[in-house]
Structures are given as C-alpha cells and as structure tokens.
Amino acid sequence: MVSSFNAAHYVQAPSRELSETMASPASFKLLYFPILGLAGTSRDILSYAGAEFESIFPGNWGEDKGNTPMGCLPVLFITGKNGKQVILSEAAVIEQYLAKLYGLLGDNEYEETMIKSFHNASFSLQNMFASLITWNQPEASPKCLAYFKANSLPSFCESLERHLKDNGNNGHFVGNKLSLADIRVANMLEHFAQQPSAPELIEILKKYPNLYKMRESVANHPKLAAWRKSEGWSTIDKNSRGFYENPFAAM
Ligand SMILES: N[C@@H](CCC(=O)N[C@@H](CS)C(=O)NCC(=O)O)C(=O)O
Known part of the structure; x- marks a missing residue:
C-alpha cells in the first residue's frame, strides 16, 4: 500500500512510555520500497512472529525522503498497546529490535x-x-x-x-x-x-x-514457509529482480 507519512522527527515523549510501546506493540507498519533489499529480514521476522503488520511503500520518494528520520528506508512504525507510536530507522536496528522482541537472539x-x-x-x-x-x-x-x-x-x-x-x-x-x-x-x-x-x-x-x-x-521453517509461498513475497521477489536489472532507472 502506498502511504503518506511524516517521520522526519523521532517521537518526543517520556522515554519510559515509548519503551513500553516497544515492549508491548499492538501493530507495525514497515515502510520500504516494494523490493526485498533491506526489508526482507524484518518482514520475515514479523511473519515468523505472526505480528499484526503491514508493508507500506513510499509514493513519490523524491518528496518522501525528507519525511524519514535519516533520509532513507526502511522505517518501522510501532503502535503500542499504550496507544503511543514509536518510529525506528536503520535496518540493523529495526532487525535487532524485532529479533529481541520475538526471541530470535539466542538463549544467553x-x-x-x-x-x-x-x-x-x-x-x-x-x-x-x-x-x-x-x-x-x-x-x-x-x-x-x-x-x-x-x-x-x-x-x-x-x-x-x-x-x-x-x-x-x-x-x-x-x-x-x-x-x-x-x-x-x-x-x-x-x-x-x-x-x-x-x-x-x-x-x-x-x-x-x-x-x-x-x-x-x-x-x-513452518512459520516462514507460508510467507515465502505467499503472493506478497512473490511480488516482492519479482519486483526485486526487475529493479536490479537497472537500478539507476528507478531513481
Ligand atoms: N543506513 C541505512 C541505509 C539505508 C539505505 O541505504 N536505504 C536505501 C534503500 S536500500 C534508500 O533509502 N535509498 C534511497 C535514498 O537514499 O534516497 C540503513 O542501514 O538502514
């Protein structure tokens, strides 16, 4: 889904509340281009967890770029059970947060x-x-x-x-x-x-x-096989192959 958003600023609120948002999320939106790239791992983790999440895509990237925290994607929007929203950027940070939340960082x-x-x-x-x-x-x-x-x-x-x-x-x-x-x-x-x-x-x-x-x-993996076989995954896979044929054409 193409989405409008304004995430130029990180959320400013008492950090204890935002930490609770992150610890008890109700739903997620993951903003990225409609390819695998730097969002594949996060989409996999969210699918593995059976989390309530939506993949969203920028409309006009030239205009949207300035509306992200670092001028690039992915960006994760977390809505907490406490009603607050948290915005995360940087793929590695998003992945490690999700991995920790869903028990994918080992046992010790x-x-x-x-x-x-x-x-x-x-x-x-x-x-x-x-x-x-x-x-x-x-x-x-x-x-x-x-x-x-x-x-x-x-x-x-x-x-x-x-x-x-x-x-x-x-x-x-x-x-x-x-x-x-x-x-x-x-x-x-x-x-x-x-x-x-x-x-x-x-x-x-x-x-x-x-x-x-x-x-x-x-x-x-039983929890990932369904996602990998879904139309959503196949479309992203197909888009990615097309994109890398000539990445400069998409800019
Ligand atoms: N340091 C960022 C880099 C992300 C990044 O380079 N994203 C690319 C897509 S893979 C992007 O947003 N490109 C568009 C642009 O830079 O305008 C991260 O690891 O998340």
Whole structure:
C-alpha cells in the first residue's frame, strides 16, 4: 500500500512510555520500497512472529525522503498497546529490535553476541555488493563483480561454512533453533539470487552445502514457509529482480 507519512522527527515523549510501546506493540507498519533489499529480514521476522503488520511503500520518494528520520528506508512504525507510536530507522536496528522482541537472539549473552556477529557480517558483505556493484559506474561494476566473486564472496562463505559445521551442521548458526543470524544471512542469499549476476553467484554459493542447508531451513521453517509461498513475497521477489536489472532507472 502506498502511504503518506511524516517521520522526519523521532517521537518526543517520556522515554519510559515509548519503551513500553516497544515492549508491548499492538501493530507495525514497515515502510520500504516494494523490493526485498533491506526489508526482507524484518518482514520475515514479523511473519515468523505472526505480528499484526503491514508493508507500506513510499509514493513519490523524491518528496518522501525528507519525511524519514535519516533520509532513507526502511522505517518501522510501532503502535503500542499504550496507544503511543514509536518510529525506528536503520535496518540493523529495526532487525535487532524485532529479533529481541520475538526471541530470535539466542538463549544467553554469548549466543546473542554470536548472532549479532553473523548479522553484522552479512550487512557488511551486502553493503559492499551494493556500493561496488549495484550502484557503481557501469564501466567499473564488472571488474568489481569479478573481484567480489573471486575474493569477497568465497572468503565470507568459507567462514560461514566453517561456523555452520562447528555448530553441528544443523541448519542454524547458533544453537539448535532459528535466529536472527539465520534469517539475515538467508536474506542476503535471496538478495544475491535476485541479481542479474545471480547465475554466477549461485554457482559459487553451491560450493557451500551447509550454507545452502541453512538457507533451506529458513525458507522451510513452518512459520516462514507460508510467507515465502505467499503472493506478497512473490511480488516482492519479482519486483526485486526487475529493479536490479537497472537500478539507476528507478531513481
Ligand atoms: N543506513 C541505512 C541505509 C539505508 C539505505 O541505504 N536505504 C536505501 C534503500 S536500500 C534508500 O533509502 N535509498 C534511497 C535514498 O537514499 O534516497 C540503513 O542501514 O538502514
């Protein structure tokens, strides 16, 4: 749904009340472009949790940009059971808030820290891909892609493969259950699968069977499978593939 909003300012109210809003949310609206990108993980977590949420989209981004806290998306609007609203921006912050709320940060401090490491690492790689390949000058992008395929991607996958093996190759990065780490890294893999260079990237990813197994364990998780099979998800997947064919055309 295309939506009008004004989130140029963070909500100003006693922080104790806003903290209660965050701890006891009634519903959410997640504002992002109609692609997977930096919203896939949050949409997955909200679907996993069975939360009351709506995906909303900007109308005219040129005009809407100034109405967001940081001039970019995603933005999460939280309506609390106490009737107050909280606005969050920054994808990693939104994801970690939702993960904490819905028990996807492990069972203790150590697990939480490990999960956050995988979370952060996958952001770094996805951001690297975005700046070197998606948004680079067309003449520079192919060389950067070649470097990414030969170095950055295999190096990261080798590390992830090793950690999955160390955890017993049970389809999860930490412990024996789904966490933010699994959902975030799986979304990064979906992101790569939506790129024009997907066939080449997937050829590399195929060399890492534990990583593939982890991706499957996210896609087939009972609470996520329905969302991944829904029309909403397919539309976003299709839009994303179209968008990355020529990202500059959409600006
Ligand atoms: N630091 C922000 C960056 C978000 C970001 O770059 N969002 C992009 C879409 S993926 C955006 O809003 N682009 C439009 C623009 O910058 O005008 C975050 O991690 O959430």
